[in-house]
Amino acid sequence: MRTREAARLRPLPLAVAVLVLLAAMLAALLVGPAGLPAAGVVKALADRLPFVHVDSGLAAVDRNVLFELRLPRVLLGAVVGGLLAVAGAGYQGVFRNPLADPYLLGAAAGAGVGATLVIVVLSDRPTPAVPLASFAGALGGVALAYGLGSTAGRGGSGTATLVLAGVAVSSFLASVQAFLQQAKAEELQRIYSWILGGLGLADWPTLAMIAPYAAVAVVTLLLHGRLLDVLSVGDEEAASLGLSAARVRLTVLAAASLATACAVAVSGLIGFVGVVVPHVVRRLAGGSYRIVLPLSLLGGAAFLTVADLVGRTIVAPGELPLGVVTAFVGGPFFVLVLRAVRGRAEP
Amino acid sequence: MSVSVRGLDVDLEGRPVLRGVSLEVPAGAWTAVIGPNGAGKSTLLRAVLGLVRPRGGAVRVAGEDPWSLTPRRRARLVAYAPQNPNLPPGMTVFDYTLLGRSPYIPLLGRESARDRAVAAQALDRLDLTGLAGRPLDRLSGGERQRVVLARALAQQAPVLALDEPTTALDIGHQQQVMDLVERLRRDDGLTVLTTIHDLTLAGQYADALVLLSGGRVAASGPPGEVLTAEAVGAHFGARVHVAPGPDGRPVLSLERSRGEGR
Ligand SMILES: Nc1ncnc2c1ncn2[C@@H]1O[C@H](COP(=O)(O)OP(=O)(O)O)[C@@H](O)[C@H]1O
Ligand SMILES: [Mg+2]
Numbered sequence: 001m002r003t004r005e006a007a008r009l010r011p012l013p014l015a016v017a018v019l020v021l022l023a024a025m026l027a028a029l030l031v032g033p034a035g036l037p038a039a040g041v042v043k044a045l046a047d048r049l050p051f052v053h054v055d056s057g058l059a060a061v062d063r064n065v066l067f068e069l070r071l072p073r074v075l076l077g078a079v080v081g082g083l084l085a086v087a088g089a090g091y092q093g094v095f096r097n098p099l100a101d102p103y104l105l106g107a108a109a110g111a112g113v114g115a116t117l118v119i120v121v122l123s124d125r126p127t128p129a130v131p132l133a134s135f136a137g138a139l140g141g142v143a144l145a146y147g148l149g150s151t152a153g154r155g156g157s158g159t160a161t162l163v164l165a166g167v168a169v170s171s172f173l174a175s176v177q178a179f180l181q182q183a184k185a186e187e188l189q190r191i192y193s194w195i196l197g198g199l200g201l202a203d204w205p206t207l208a209m210i211a212p213y214a215a216v217a218v219v220t221l222l223l224h225g226r227l228l229d230v231l232s233v234g235d236e237e238a239a240s241l242g243l244s245a246a247r248v249r250l251t252v253l254a255a256a257s258l259a260t261a262c263a264v265a266v267s268g269l270i271g272f273v274g275v276v277v278p279h280v281v282r283r284l285a286g287g288s289y290r291i292v293l294p295l296s297l298l299g300g301a302a303f304l305t306v307a308d309l310v311g312r313t314i315v316a317p318g319e320l321p322l323g324v325v326t327a328f329v330g331g332p333f334f335v336l337v338l339r340a341v342r343g344r345a346e347p
Numbered sequence: 348m349s350v351s352v353r354g355l356d357v358d359l360e361g362r363p364v365l366r367g368v369s370l371e372v373p374a375g376a377w378t379a380v381i382g383p384n385g386a387g388k389s390t391l392l393r394a395v396l397g398l399v400r401p402r403g404g405a406v407r408v409a410g411e412d413p414w415s416l417t418p419r420r421r422a423r424l425v426a427y428a429p430q431n432p433n434l435p436p437g438m439t440v441f442d443y444t445l446l447g448r449s450p451y452i453p454l455l456g457r458e459s460a461r462d463r464a465v466a467a468q469a470l471d472r473l474d475l476t477g478l479a480g481r482p483l484d485r486l487s488g489g490e491r492q493r494v495v496l497a498r499a500l501a502q503q504a505p506v507l508a509l510d511e512p513t514t515a516l517d518i519g520h521q522q523q524v525m526d527l528v529e530r531l532r533r534d535d536g537l538t539v540l541t542t543i544h545d546l547t548l549a550g551q552y553a554d555a556l557v558l559l560s561g562g563r564v565a566a567s568g569p570p571g572e573v574l575t576a577e578a579v580g581a582h583f584g585a586r587v588h589v590a591p592g593p594d595g596r597p598v599l600s601l602e603r604s605r606g607e608g609r
Contacts, residue, residue, distance in 0.1 A: 006441070006442055006445050006457075006458055006463065007438075007439065007442045008457070223455045224455075226452070226455075226457060226458075227454070227455075229435075229438075229442070229446070230446055230449050232433070232435040232438070233432065233433045233434075233435060233446065234433040236393075236398055236429070237427070237429060237432065237433060239398060239418050240396055240398060240418075240421075240422060240425075240426075240427040240429075241418075241422050241446055241447065241449040241450065241502070242418045242419040242420075242421070242422030242423070242449050242450030243418060243449060244417075244418050282437070286437070287435070287436075287437035287438060288438070288442065
């Protein structure tokens with residue numbers, strides 16, 4: 001009987017999400033200033049799979065474009081989008097607030113300050129210290145926003161207050177970051193292009209740098225889906241159901257902040273992915289975090305892949321910063337989510 | 348599994364809420380806590396659940412101090428149906444009931460077929476099987492209250508702590524829920540501690556009543572001894588007529604104040 005099955009990710013939505021992501025990535029690989037033949041790209045990619053040998057017929061220069069420019073960028077876009085969306089879903093579970101988002105919570109801005117500090121103080125190249133410093137910054141940003149939000153929102157009305165506090169913290173941290181950057185103004189253009197929110201830095205070493213942290217963060221988040229469902233009844237009831245609410249909160253908070261930090265460290269500040277994607281997933285596939293977390297990961301990856309594709313083609317040969325594209329979609333969307341939440345709270 | 352509270356003091360936000368509260372619920376018995384709004388009934392229940400830290404005195408559930416148990420062990424001992432439960436919108440009745448299985452599911456694992464069967468059985472006992480796939484935000488008040496009870500049942504704990512389990516129910520569903528709790532107590536040997544603000548209802552079902560007033564126990568004992576017109580007048584400020592019902596348990600009726608209205 002269907003009703004006796006618990007909410008969990010079913011094969012069909014999962015397959016759809018994977019297909020959408022693959023289609024988005026393929027499109028992003030094919031489109032660009034140097035037109036690549038679709039068949040050749042597919043063959044060249046297949047050739048890289050273990051035990052598969054096909055002759056792609058791609059010229060050396062096209063192969064170079066594909067493997068050194070397009071592929072790292074598409075992969076990085078997918079990774080960043082997935083991380084931001086799954087982090088957003090995680091924060092939403094922790095704060096029981098569908099508006100929580102790495103960008104709106106101050107986590108992204110905090111991560112930016114952390115990363116900038118390391119780059120200004122230590123070196124001018126991406127180093128493994130960058131994601132770690134971003135991580136510390138992200139945690140600091142969230143803690144600040146949460147502290148401010150619960151002081152300002154005493155006695156309830158949490159949803160909007162937390163976001164308002166997050167926006168205030170974000171602005172404050174952005175100004176700190178701007179100040180830090182000025183300390184090395186002469187190198188600004190060259191080193192800190194990522195601050196605009198983009199994937200311009202994409203290359204294999206960058207991907208390799210964040211991969212281990214991203215893997216830890218994502219696995220931790222995905223493992224906590226059921227516990228976040230328990231937490232959705234509130235701390236006290238969750239405790240009566242045998243959950244150490246504080247421990248789950250802290251773990252998920254740390255994992256979401258680590259995911260945010262990885263994304264910010266390589267792509268700068270990209271907003272709204274963490275609100276938009278989980279919200280769409282909830283609408284389409286159900287509200288259980290066992291569904292929302294994995295599908296947000298895939299959906300976020302697809303969303304940012306498409307957003308980057310749009311950003312670099314719509315004003316070609318120029319390029320729209322990625323953060324601008326996501327804000328263009330996400331801003332209005334945010335209002336929709338807010339309305340939905342309000343409508344539910346005040347029937 | 349008995350529940351024992353001795354000389355319990357609880358402060359919330361620095362204000363005294365319970366003072367010197369004692370009660371004994373023998374294993375397999377039903378005790379109802381009554382008292383006016385704000386008397387501390389819910390707080391007493393939360394102390395028994397180990398959710399608030401006593402300032403003084405002792406709470407024992409099956410001989411153990413719930414505050415010092417791990418949440419998992421505690422949840423296997425006492426199941427809780429709160430007065431104002433959070434019902435996550437969009438969650439289905441079945442998934443909500445399945446939350447009651449949390450203390451048995453491995454931390455990072457998933458529920459077993461047995462967990463699903465227990466949840467389905469709890470729904471069945473509460474006549475909710477037909478609603479299993481319904482989201483919580485599309486239930487009537489009475490259905491919601493029964494769903495919360497189903498979650499507590501799925502917990503399969505020997506002690507049930509129910510905070511106002513009948514408030515939103517019509518008279519038929521009140522009777523249904525109370526009969527069900529009584530059946531569970533009898534058949535499964537559950538120990539029941541409830542708060543109920545309907546005094547007659549409390550007197551009909553509980554073995555013993557504890558009247559809380561201003562955070563202290565004003566009276567306790569069998570329903571016939573606690574539910575007197577004087578006690579109700581003194582602690583609720585209500586004028587009632589008390590008469591023994593067909594089975595000897597007290598039945599209260601409100602008396603209209605003379606000279607009021609008309
Ligand atoms: N979380 C809390 N923090 C501070 N005071 C509380 C809290 N919960 C309840 N109280 C206070 O404790 C007293 C008893 O509350 P409660 O146990 O809910 O009473 P009852 O359930 O009998 O209506 C009330 O005065 C209430 O204001
Ligand atoms: Mg109460």
